[in-house]
Amino acid sequence: MIEIKEQVETLLEEAIQTLRSDNDARLVSITKKITEADPLRFFEAAKNRYEDRTFWTSTIEDFYLVGVGNAYQMIATESRYKVTEEKWNSILAEAIVHNPYQVAGTGIVALGGMDFDPKKERTSLWHKYQASDFTLPELLLTKRNGDFYFTSNIQVKKNDDAKQLADGLKRAETELFSNQPIAFNDLVVQEKEVIEPEQWKASVRTATADISKSNLEKIVLAREVRVKFNKEANIAPILNDLIQTQPHSYIFAFEKEMDCFVGATPERLVKLENDQLLSTCLAGTAPRGKTIQEDLKISQDLLQDEKNRQEHDFVVQMIKAGIKNYCTNLEIPEEPVIYPLKNLQHLYTPVTGTLKKDYSIFDIVKQLHPTPALGGTPKEAALTYIRDHELLDRGWYGAPIGWLDSNQNGEFAVAIRSSLIQQDQASLFAGCGVVKDSDPEAEYEETNIKLLPMLSVLGG
Structure with missing residues (x-):
């Protein structure tokens, strides 16, 4: 020192x-x-x-x-x-x-x-x-x-x-700085409760019908899984496992007394450094393949899938509309690329610009949250629908989390792939974008895939 x-x-x-x-x-x-x-x-x-x-x-x-x-x-x-x-x-x-x-x-x-x-x-x-x-x-x-x-x-x-x-x-x-050793993560899920699965599927069916007869284009509906462990969770080994298994993500933990909100999100909301702004669109999801050939085919199918491309474009257009008045030198690629993670792959588009004077990172977060990937389109109508119909209290799930410093730098991500750990229990959350032709069973399976990164490090 x-x-x-x-x-x-x-x-x-x-x-x-x-x-x-x-x-x-x-x-x-x-x-x-x-x-x-x-x-x-x-x-x-x-x-x-x-x-x-x-x-x-x-x-x-x-x-x-x-x-x-x-x-x-x-x-x-x-x-x-x-x-x-x-x-x-x-x-x-x-x-x-x-x-x-x-x-x-x-x-x-x-x-x-x-x-x-x-x-x-x-x-x-x-x-x-x-x-x-x-x-x-x-x-x-x-x-x-x-x-x-x-x-x-x-x-x-x-x-x-x-x-x-x-x-x-x-x-x-x-x-x-005493070099405290990190224990082995030996958590085991002993009980698993899927909260109201059939009601959730029914809510997807209802949402598709409501979209068809309104100005709503997309609604994101989330659900909860509650688990009980063999013992009280130690957070450090969980973070260690997330770092090892989710190398392209933001790994986070926010502790409040005996509760801890933990996750590994790949979704940046905004990064600001030396007035240079970076936001990213990460919407449209598919699993990884078991072989190189299968993985390539899945990624190509994702790039050509109409539903996922539409979902992705919702987010791109929202980011553009949200930040164009707050920055100069705005640059957006015309086509998305594939962003691979361990369990999933996403469509990805970066958006860059220079933040204008007299604006802050809070101005950008306010404009971007919630993205269509977590809320829906149009924003306010989708938020109202979620507020009235969704079966859970999201809390910090799907919300902006991050940091800022006294040198005007900062970064916020979207708190997905996450869990609220409460000693020997935890709630896990996942959602999906519902459009007019969504299939409830397919959307339910998509949420199962999205639950895997957290469930796997929690002994599930």
Whole structure:
């Protein structure tokens, strides 16, 4: 560790001296470059601190964020995009940031997510997850381009002792970098309950009829599977298995007390770095083949399948319409390509542009969520239909999750291929796009395929 404790103590003391009353507080963020560290071992070691943990990785880019604790929390229940951005700008304006590195994912970083639909009546399943909830971790490990960074965020008050705070940070750092071993994932699903399968199929039949006689073109309907394990789930081994089995996905975990929302989503919503914006359309799904020849045939069939191409084009046109007024140099390929994953393959189209001044990543997320791949077309009519007819409370499933930093970088993904783990139980979620000629049995089978990535690492 190249920063010494005395420098941290000095920075904290300077921050304390700026406070005028006992009720004042100020966020101090200190980032330093460190030697190599294992993000999963860091995450596992944090379990002993009994604080909420956050995990995010883009495995294809070898980029990791691992957060521990909560130095500051941005919760919004109404006007969530506006309120969250206002709180974010406010904390940045007041914070003291010591970060000599202009590296995405360093400095002050907020990680979190939000509900798929804040207007949907909430159930007890998601009671620990707010409509919009972003956390600035107390301690954050960042891995990017083979380099490692460690950030400490702490709210200081007028009567705090800088030396005691610095000593506490050093103890925490020593504990978290103790190279805690990752246990073997020995979870076994002992019970599996498919929630209302026949009612779900009936809802697909009803939706096809409603589409035929309305202006609706597509409605995404999701369903839930509930499982019980042989023991309480340990999150680190699950993340490790997801990293090994889903190498082209975002692997995430958002812990709230004893609940943890975990997944491996291939679907980026938006990435922003140095004002360069990237959104991706990932819609249209088929399984992988058992041989190279079978895999190639399936991919070619997917490229030529009218239903999947239509579903894909819905998303492409929505992204274009959503961001064209917020960026310049907009570029969209005319034809999709195949994006292969371990269990599935998708139609894929990247969309790039340059974000205009005075706009933020929240503006783009607001425009893009929900994509037709998770909501439907037209957006508002499909959302209303889902709100009124879908059989579950999606909570954070299918919603924007991600991170942003104090250097105006950030990335959000769509929380699919996911599970809400609650000690020795979990709910898994999957959905599919329903159009006027959808077959309920085929759509049901598609959701079974989409459940596989999570079910396989949970011992199912």
